[in-house]
Amino acid sequence: MSETANIQPKSLTRRLLPLGIIAIALSAFFALGGPDYVNLESLKANREFLAGFVADHFWLTLLGFTALYATLVAISFPGAGFLSIFGGFLFGTFTAVFGIVIGATIGACIIFLVARNAIGGNLAERMGPYMQKFEAGLKNNELSYLFILRLVPIFPFFVVNVVPALFNVKFRNYALSTMLGIIPGSLVYASIGDGASAIFEQGGDLKLSGVMTEPRVLFPIIGLACLAMIPVLYNKFKPAKPA
Numbered sequence: 001m002s003e004t005a006n007i008q009p010k011s012l013t014r015r016l017l018p019l020g021i022i023a024i025a026l027s028a029f030f031a032l033g034g035p036d037y038v039n040l041e042s043l044k045a046n047r048e049f050l051a052g053f054v055a056d057h058f059w060l061t062l063l064g065f066t067a068l069y070a071t072l073v074a075i076s077f078p079g080a081g082f083l084s085i086f087g088g089f090l091f092g093t094f095t096a097v098f099g100i101v102i103g104a105t106i107g108a109c110i111i112f113l114v115a116r117n118a119i120g121g122n123l124a125e126r127m128g129p130y131m132q133k134f135e136a137g138l139k140n141n142e143l144s145y146l147f148i149l150r151l152v153p154i155f156p157f158f159v160v161n162v163v164p165a166l167f168n169v170k171f172r173n174y175a176l177s178t179m180l181g182i183i184p185g186s187l188v189y190a191s192i193g194d195g196a197s198a199i200f201e202q203g204g205d206l207k208l209s210g211v212m213t214e215p216r217v218l219f220p221i222i223g224l225a226c227l228a229m230i231p232v233l234y235n236k237f238k239p240a241k242p243a
Helices: 002-031 040-045 047-056 058-074 080-091 093-119 129-140 142-151 157-166 171-181 183-194 196-201 215-237
Strands: none
Touching: 002 093, 040 047, 040 080, 047 058, 047 080, 058 080, 058 093, 058 157, 080 093, 080 183, 080 196, 093 157, 093 171, 093 183, 142 157, 142 171, 171 183, 183 196
């Protein structure tokens, strides 16, 4: 009896410890004024210093940017769009997308594994038949659903990182859909950052409100989401095999 009592608290502590570390890290980031440096005003005020530093230490800066992106995504800081703009300003669109995708994928995978370990992947079993039915449908078309969650900018990035961990989705599918699914949005934000310098030099301000809902941005993303839906629709409406 005493042995069992000792095992369970240790197991619970081991599961919740990484989640606690992430919560402390996120709180410390806000307490130390981290958000004051991850915003458009900071980019505008420090653009000359940042441009010069990148010119002198390109690979070091790219590595640091990727590591910072991974860290902030892992602690669920809700500022991925601003970081992507920073990356576009520092490195240009395509180099920035490389760093963004690698960093964001690593960070998302970390928080996914931490959440799955802490909360468990059997949420459907604890929430009744409806959620079990939903999970069954998710498993049949797992990769497609995960792609759609990444492609369509309805839910915040940090929310989409955690929700799949509540179900028994395959880590491989989660990582692949994250890496490929964030590319369109990363291209949009990185390209904005790439053009930020010219806008700032002219005394203008970047406007991000409604960027992802503009037709020239939204329609291609919706098209990709529709392609991702094809396997789902096929599995739903395919003729039943004869007995």
